Amino acid sequence: MTAQAQKKDEPQFTPPNEQKLNDFMGQLVGDLGGTMTAAMVIIGDKLGLYKAIADGKPFTPAELAKRTNTAERYIREWLGNQAASGYIKYDAKTQTYSLPPEQSFALAQEGSPAFFAGAFQITAAMFAAIPKITENFKSGKGLDWCDHDHRLFEGTERFFRPGYAAHLVQDWIPSLEGVDAKLKAGAKVADIGCGFGASTIVMALAYPKSTFIGFDYHAPSIEAARERAKKAGVADRVKFEVAKSTDYPGKDYDFVCHFDCLHDMGDPSGAAKHVRETLKKDGTWMIVEPFAGDKVEDNLNPVGRIYYAASTTICVPASLAHNGPALGAQAGEGRLKDIVVTKGGFKKFRRATQTPFNLILEAKP
Numbered sequence: 554m555t556a557q558a559q560k561k562d563e564p565q566f567t568p569p570n571e572q573k574l575n576d577f578m579g580q581l582v583g584d585l586g587g588t589m590t591a592a593m594v595i596i597g598d599k600l601g602l603y604k605a606i607a608d609g610k611p612f613t614p615a616e617l618a619k620r621t622n623t624a625e626r627y628i629r630e631w632l633g634n635q636a637a638s639g640y641i642k643y644d645a646k647t648q649t650y651s652l653p654p655e656q657s658f659a660l661a662q663e664g665s666p667a668f669f670a671g672a673f674q675i676t677a678a679m680f681a682a683i684p685k686i687t688e689n690f691k692s693g694k695g696l697d698w699c700d701h702d703h704r705l706f707e708g709t710e711r712f713f714r715p716g717y718a719a720h721l722v723q724d725w726i727p728s729l730e731g732v733d734a735k736l737k738a739g740a741k742v743a744d745i746g747c748g749f750g751a752s753t754i755v756m757a758l759a760y761p762k763s764t765f766i767g768f769d770y771h772a773p774s775i776e777a778a779r780e781r782a783k784k785a786g787v788a789d790r791v792k793f794e795v796a797k798s799t800d801y802p803g804k805d806y807d808f809v810c811h812f813d814c815l816h817d818m819g820d821p822s823g824a825a826k827h828v829r830e831t832l833k834k835d836g837t838w839m840i841v842e843p844f845a846g847d848k849v850e851d852n853l854n855p856v857g858r859i860y861y862a863a864s865t866t867i868c869v870p871a872s873l874a875h876n877g878p879a880l881g882a883q884a885g886e887g888r889l890k891d892i893v894v895t896k897g898g899f900k901k902f903r904r905a906t907q908t909p910f911n912l913i914l915e916a917k918p
């Protein structure tokens with residue numbers, strides 16, 4: 554082969570624009586910093602470092618190490634990353650650090666509506682799944698929800714619970730036709746794909762006259778949900794059972810909910826039909842789904858970026874593991890309506906409300 558022929562076969566690349574390249578490299582440096590800092594957040598969360606400095610008072614590395622029974626040399630390095638990230642403030646004059654009130658709210662205060670540390674646990678599970686998911690890209694096979702690293706289960710609860718605590722009783726249920734009044738008077742409620750039962754327990758605490766049952770096919774999650782119900786003091790009115798969305802027991806429910814799980818399911822159409830069969834004629838089905846528009850271009854934003862990544866490693870494989878349609882976390886209202894109305898046989902369907910992270914959909918027979 555001549556040198557000329559070889560050159561001809563080589564791929565021809567368009568030369569980059571220097572300014573655009575610099576801008577993109579800047580973005581990549583920021584993204585890499587964020588990705589690596591995720592590991593630091595997970596360590597800080599696990600060791601209680603944020604909680605130990607939640608009061609916002611200035612501290613030295615030695616003081617934090619002593620307070621948390623950790624090695625000062627590691628703490629100093631960790632603090633360097635956190636200060637460079639803007640998570641913790643550094644005062645060069647006094648050589649002390651402090652956690653600003655907003656960062657404390659998001660990273661140290663477990664009960665706050667903005668608590669975010671749980672989300673980083675999910676990223677740890679996503680990284681742990683990389684070898685399997687990489688193979689799945691080639692084979693097209695799935696990875697069941699139950700076969701993920703355990704940090705996915707706890708991380709999901711800790712990431713979602715603040716949103717449920719802040720919105721579910723205050724905004725979402727009141728946005729549905731007549732449901733708040735029914736729950737106040739005493740209704741029968743089923744929470745399908747309930748995970749650790751965060752949503753079930755939030756509702757049970759708010760509506761003491763109603764009874765609640767949470768179903769999930771992941772037995773360890775149901776165990777965890779039972780423990781949490783006991784701790785919250787609602788175990789007398791809240792039961793948790795292992796069951797699939799397509800054959801959970803009971804009927805004549807006044808209110809059935811799916812929180813962030815319909816799109817994960819192997820048979821979302823079967824799940825919709827089963828809700829129809831188990832719901833009272835005048836009952837309501839609430840479907841809480843990740844916020845998404847119907848078209849790819851609607852979701853090319855920071856929230857869509859997070860959801861597409863989680864969907865690639867968690868939601869799509871979860872459904873494919875059961876030969877499902879793999880709706881994905883960015884299913885959008887149009888595709889969900891098709892499942893609920895066309896496949897499930899529900900007559901009424903509407904978007905009741907929304908948040909930057911969630912769509913709240915209401916369906917009635």
Ligand SMILES: C[S@@+](CC[C@H](N)C(=O)[O-])C[C@H]1O[C@@H](n2cnc3c(N)ncnc32)[C@H](O)[C@@H]1O
Nearest residue numbers: 698713746747748769770771797798812814818
């Ligand atoms: C993203 S998690 C959401 C958990 C919970 N609803 C929450 O909001 O915290 C999805 C849940 O759906 C459950 N799940 C998926 N497919 C299911 C099925 N076919 N039947 C019952 N549960 C299912 C999983 O085990 C998991 O707990």
